[in-house]
Amino acid sequence: MAYRYQIEKRVEFSETDMAGIVHYSNFFRYMEACEHAFFRSLGLSIAPSGADAVGWPRVHADCDYRKPLRFEEVVTVELLVREKREKSLVYGFRFRNAAGEEVARGGLAVACIRKDAASGTMRAVPIPDTIAALIETAPAELLA
Numbered sequence: 633m634a635y636r637y638q639i640e641k642r643v644e645f646s647e648t649d650m651a652g653i654v655h656y657s658n659f660f661r662y663m664e665a666c667e668h669a670f671f672r673s674l675g676l677s678i679a680p681s682g683a684d685a686v687g688w689p690r691v692h693a694d695c696d697y698r699k700p701l702r703f704e705e706v707v708t709v710e711l712l713v714r715e716k717r718e719k720s721l722v723y724g725f726r727f728r729n730a731a732g733e734e735v736a737r738g739g740l741a742v743a744c745i746r747k748d749a750a751s752g753t754m755r756a757v758p759i760p761d762t763i764a765a766l767i768e769t770a771p772a773e774l775l776a
Contacts, residue, residue, distance in 0.1 A: 633765070633766060633767065633768040634670070634673070634674060634713075634766060634767060634768070635712060635713040635767065635768045635769060635770040635771075635774075636710070636711065636712055636713075636770055636774070637666060637669060637670035637673055637710070637711045638666070638708055638709060638710040638711065639665060639666050639669050639708070639709050640706055640707070640708050640709075641662060641665070641706070641707050641709060642704065642705070642706050642707075643701055643702060643703050643704060643705045643706075643707060644703070645703050647703075648702065648703050652702050652703055653700040653701065653702060654700070654701040654702070654707075656695070656697065659695045659697070659727065659736055659738055660693060660695065660738070662707065662709045662725075662727065663693075663695075663709065663711075663723070663725045663738055663740055664740075665709070666709040666710075666711045666725065667711060667723060667740065667742075670711050674763075674766045674767070675766075676763060676766070683749070684746075684760070685746075686744050686745060686746050686757065686759075686760060686763075687744075687745045687746070687747065687754070688721075688742040688743070688744065688745070689742065689743055689745060689754070690740055690741070690742055691720070691741045691742065691743050692739070692740070692741035693738070693739070693740050693741075694738060694739050695725075695736055695737070695738035695739075696736060696737050696738070697735070697736045698734055698735055698736060698737070699729070699733060699734075699735040699736075700735070701727075701729065701735055701736075705729055705730065706729070706730045707727055707728065707729060707735065708727070708728045708729075709725060709726075709727055710725065710726045710727075710728070711723050711724075711725055712724045712725075712726075712770040712774055712775060713767055713768065713769050713770050714739070714769065714770065714775055715769060716759075716764070716767055716768065716769050718758050718759065719743060719744050719756045719757060719758055719759065720741060720742060720743045720744060720756070720759075721741070721742050721744075721759070721767065722739065722740070722741045722742075723739060723740045723741075723742070724737070724738075724739050724770075724775060725737065725738040725739065725740070743756050744756065744757055744758065744759045744760075744763075745757060
């Protein structure tokens, strides 16, 4: 069972603002890229197809910024599963520069939903057992 994953990413010029600092919105893209990679590492897709497919819309997102990141810097994005509920997951993210300094910390809460094919409406559903069996909550000492 997994509760931790990380990716490394080099800051692209297009991700920076006029001051040469990563625009705040890109941290949310980095979180999403890490989440998708986490699912792939489990042999899953964040957007599967088929009648029993579930989706993962965001119900909460936040990020606190501590230090700037600039063009060409490498950032490590670490995902930790903070909570696994019946119908949702809550992730914590830590962003570190090449020196290992924490530059930001964020979070995403995602609901497990299924879309009704006939009406197009979405409703929260329990996380399928095949997915829930692969994911666990990170130990408290890692979440501090």
